[in-house]
Amino acid sequence: GAGVSQSPSNKVTEKGKDVELRCDPISGHTALYWYRQRLGQGLEFLIYFQGNSAPDKSGLPSDRFSAERTGESVSTLTIQRTQQEDSAVYLCASSLGSSAGELFFGEGSRLTVL
Amino acid sequence: GQNIDQPTEMTATEGAIVQINCTYQTSGFNGLFWYQQHAGEAPTFLSYNVLDGLEEKGRFSSFLSRSKGYSYLLLKELQMKDSASYLCAAYSGAGSYQLTFGKGTKLSVIP
Numbered sequence: 001g002a003g004v005s006q007s008p009s010n011k012v013t014e015k016g017k018d019v020e021l022r023c024d025p026i027s028g029h030t031a032l033y034w035y036r037q038r039l040g041q042g043l044e045f046l047i048y049f050q051g052n053s054a055p056d057k058s059g060l061p062s063d064r065f066s067a068e069r070t071g072e073s074v075s076t077l078t079i080q081r082t083q084q085e086d087s088a089v090y091l092c093a094s095s096l097g098s099s100a101g102e103l104f105f106g107e108g109s110r111l112t113v114l
Numbered sequence: 115g116q117n118i119d120q121p122t123e124m125t126a127t128e129g130a131i132v133q134i135n136c137t138y139q140t141s142g143f144n145g146l147f148w149y150q151q152h153a154g155e156a157p158t159f160l161s162y163n164v165l166d167g168l169e170e171k172g173r174f175s176s177f178l179s180r181s182k183g184y185s186y187l188l189l190k191e192l193q194m195k196d197s198a199s200y201l202c203a204a205y206s207g208a209g210s211y212q213l214t215f216g217k218g219t220k221l222s223v224i225p
Contacts, residue, residue, distance in 0.1 A: 033213065042217035043157070043201065056212055091156065103147075103213060105156035 002026070004106035006092050012112045013082055021077045021109045025094030030072050033103060035091045036061075043091065049075060082113045116140045118216035120202050125222045126192055134187045134219045140206030148176050148187045149201040151218065157201055160187065189221075197223045 005024040013019050025032050034046040045059035049069040060066070064082075069075035079086055089110050093103040117139045126132040138146065145164040149157035163169055163178035163185060175188040187200055199218040206214055 035215070043203075043215040045212055045214060048212055058212070102159045102162060105158070107156050 004092055004094050004104050006090075006106035006109050008109055009107060010110045010112075012114065014114055015084060016081055018078065018080045019082055019111060021079075021090050021092075021111070023075045023077070023092030023094075023106060025073070025075070025092070026104055028072075028096070029094035029104070030097055031095040032069055032075050033093045033095075034067055034075070034077050035093065036088045037091060037108070038088045046077070046090075079111075082111075084113050087111055087113045116204070116206050116212075116214040118202055118204055118214060120200075120216040120219045122217070123220045123222070125224060126189075128192055128194060128223055128225050130192050131188065131190050132192060132221065134189075134200050134202075134221065136185045136187070136202030136216060138183050138185070138202070138204045138216075140204050140214065142206050143180065144205035146176075146178055146185050146205070147201075147203040147213065148174075148185075149203060149215075151199045151201055153198070160200075192223050194223050194225070197221060 007022045030051045032049045035043040036046055037043050047067045048056040064080045067077045089108040091105055091108045093105045095103045120136045147162050148160040150160050151157040160174055161176035163176050166178055166180055168175055168177045173190045178185045199220045201218045202216040203213050
């Protein structure tokens with residue numbers, strides 16, 4: 001497709017389980033971002049990838065959160081030992097390059113931790 | 115650090131004009147975005163300001179003052195479909211294009 005694709009769109013899991021969320025950026029976009037949006041809240045920056053540079057992980061809330069990206073393709077966000085406070089929509093966005101430019105967002109993955 | 119402030123909620127009447135303000139304090143500044151987000155949907159791009167001044171795009175305009183750390187989004191001829199959250203976001207951080215978002219302003223357009 002032409003846009004940013006995320007999967008799963010919805011995920012319900014039990015507390016303590018691990019989850020993996022996937023993002024397919026727009027082809028040719030070198031920059032990729034993960035954000036978290038809790039109910040009624042703003043977007044919280046998690047991590048930023050730019051090409052083959054070291055990612056900016058400054059927004060990851062704890063060591064239970066990690067993300068990977070191979071080159072300029074798919075990214076996965078992994079949350080280990082999920083907690084109820086991890087319940088949120090996880091949004092992925094991509095943009096063309098390292099200079100400031102428009103971010104294109106996916107529809108998000110809604111995570112519910114019971 | 116990064117701090118972006120915008121009003122939590124606003125209400126305006128169909129056909130009217132509304133201005134949504136945003137103030138920011140960031141370590142390094144490379145530009146300011148406005149995004150629109152309808153409930154349950156992904157944010158969509160509205161505008162991007164790098165230089166001081168007003169940028170007009172149809173019914174929507176965005177203003178930036180870098181010296182004051184201030185921006186606003188102006189919506190004219192409001193329509194019911196403009197009811198949404200409006201997110202202000204600033205590029206900040208030397209060497210890293212981290213985009214920091216405000217908490218968003220929920221705009222309700224009433225008949």
